[in-house]
Amino acid sequence: MINLQKNNIDIGNYIVDWYLHAGRQDLPWRNNISPYRVWISEIMLQQTQVKTVIPYYKRFLGKFPTLDSLMVATEDEIIALWSGLGFYRRAKNIFKAKEKIRLELNGKFPKDFEELKLLPGIGESTAGAIMSIAYKKSYPILDANVKRVLSRFAKVKETSLSKRDKKLWEISSNVTPKSDIFEYTQGIMDLGATICTTKDPNCLQCPLNEICASSYNVEAPKKISKVVKIKPVRELDFTLAYTNKHILLFKRNQETFWEGLWLPSEDPKSHNIYNSKSIKQHNVNVHHKLTHLDLNLNINLLSYNNIFKVKTNAEHCWIKKTQIDSFGMPAPIKKIISTL
Template identity: 45%
Template sequence: MEVIQSNNLGEKISTWYTKNGRQNLPWRYDISPYRVWISEIMLQQTQVNTAIAYFERFMAKYPDLQTIKNATEDDIYNMWSGLGYYRRASYIFQAKELIHAKFKGEMPDNYDDLMSLPGVGKSTAGAILSIAFNKPYPILDANVKKVISRIFFKKNFEEKIFWNLSEDLLDKKNIFNFQQGVMDLGSQLCLPKNPKCNLCPVSSNCQSNLKSEFPLLSKKSIKRKKEFLEFQLIQKNQKYFMTKENKLGYWANLWMPPVSEASHQKAEIIHKLSHRELNINFRNSNKKPKNIQGRWFHKKELALIAIPKPIFNRLLIDG
């Protein structure tokens, strides 16, 4: 802690950002609590380069809380099409409903109220408060964690200590520049392998650099459950029959062909989710199953609705 206070690491990071940071990212200008919120939800499971186009498209359709007020859950899912982790879209729908019902259509500016919003955790709340409201709250995404672990040459801090150090590092005179800077530092310079220490503004204070040894944060090993699925491709006159009726909790509210569990056979597509490995096969059919509600979509409409990415990619090939 003493190293941080005596060497003004936070100020160094803020200054570095003003000269070298990615200030052209679309969520880093025209700052509003709403824009910060949407960008943070998108970036929870998505890389920056992928998120840019989706963020710009989302903002073109729903630039603020007023324009998104009457959006249905389907509307938001459709805007999310192809981005994956669709539960985030559901969280946005639930949160905007709560914001209009409980907070008079304004993004809350205090921690407890933000934490009451679906999909908002400590780091997202900290990002909204610090970046949009200029309040001294810490954030702790993967990049910030990496920077902290490198500076202090630790990989197995307790979570509480990471949060305390993130708060202590914070340059309270330049909150916006610091928060963006420390995230850029983690993603652009403090790389897992071959970090660019010669370009880092805090390299002279970094214990990992001084020791020429760079600990990696321990990652929990993930054991994915295997599932075997068969989708029934029902096509007629360049249209596909699609339904939302399925028992797949991870793809709830998404359009897809009728699906059923399948035998353990070689898969045409293997798609990995956070805790599942989906082994997917397809079967062509001309008949719509009985007792299943759905709609026919022309193949040109598929890009406009929310479909699981591996299914969408397969339909493009088939079409």
């Protein structure tokens, strides 16, 4: 492994120069920079690729362009804008964070690194990115792209994830420059996303190729072996009641996946659905993959002439089919509803 301090290696200038002529400066969150806009983009980019995030980011900022506008948002409104992006806990964390800002911070976004980390959903790296990009203060970051760049650059060989991360944080702290921090932070993330990719890194175009310990050696560093886990498969049964214009939905309150989203009934008997006479019935089976779980959705579709009263304490409502974009719901459910 390279000793950066011993060899007096400074990668900051290389990355800054590369970013200024080859970085992705046209990304929507890199225009009209504000702490709020950086925060939203960084949360969306957690575990999600840039090309997927862009339309969701634009839609979110279209609805809530400023922190002040977000202050009045409900959790349902935020989750609705998140529908289809996945990892819905991120959306719930945005709601929790904005409530903390509203109630405890006088509606002002934090300017302090430690204070940022007290907001739900913001860890060491996300706080560092916000400080570096929004406030142009020098803080190291270590997202997945940066990990890959630094692991290869310094040829990190630690054999456990915890030891590797500890070493990478040390390296990131050592190489993060005091000046041009905005350009450096954007640049090293871009470098990992576009040049130093997981497969087939483009060493020829990399600004670090002459000083990188793994240059032109795509196998370095070796990937740490993980225990291969077989994803469990779960069966879910839903009953979707609908009329020509309306859909009956229930808010899922279980502390599990899809918590807080709107779904068809999972308990049609207690929800009084079978007490009304349907005019048409058919079944749909959908297979849906989550990161940690495979789902088999069995959906019983019941068509009615008119809406009916539902006898339950569960949070529910009949919504117009034209309103489905205003309710947070999983992509496969939304897709089925759009066909009715």
